[in-house]
Amino acid sequence: MGLEHLILIVVFVVSMLVGYKVIDRVPSLLHTPLMSGMNAYSGVTVLGCLTATAVASSMSNTGSRILGFIAIVLAMINVVGGFAVTDRMLRMFHSEGNSKGGK
Numbered sequence: 163m164g165l166e167h168l169i170l171i172v173v174f175v176v177s178m179l180v181g182y183k184v185i186d187r188v189p190s191l192l193h194t195p196l197m198s199g200m201n202a203y204s205g206v207t208v209l210g211c212l213t214a215t216a217v218a219s220s221m222s223n224t225g226s227r228i229l230g231f232i233a234i235v236l237a238m239i240n241v242v243g244g245f246a247v248t249d250r251m252l253r254m255f256h257s258e259g260n261s262k263g264g265k
Contacts, residue, residue: 201244208237 188196215230 197244197247201241201248204237204241204244208234208241211237 211230211233215227215234218226218230
């Protein structure tokens with residue numbers, strides 16, 4: 163295991179701990195509204211996965227390519243699921259008479 167792998171593992175562990183601390187301090191009433199804002203950050207995760215997979219492809223490492231593909235799929239599931247839940251949440255606030263411009 164080289165220095166690059168060690169740095170990646172340290173970054174992963176630190177980001178996990180920081181993410182847990184940030185989410186742990188948010189009151190439960192704010193979780194759903196904040197989740198809709200986090201969809202943009204999930205898109206950044208997809209870009210990171212694509213970049214890491216592209217670097218792995220240039221090194222001809224099959225294991226890294228497979229892990230990169232799995233990371234891309236999981237990140238996209240996160241993005242699509244987040245938007246689906248946000249859409250469902252926003253539909254709760256629409257009244258029946260207020261659809262398509264009607265008063």
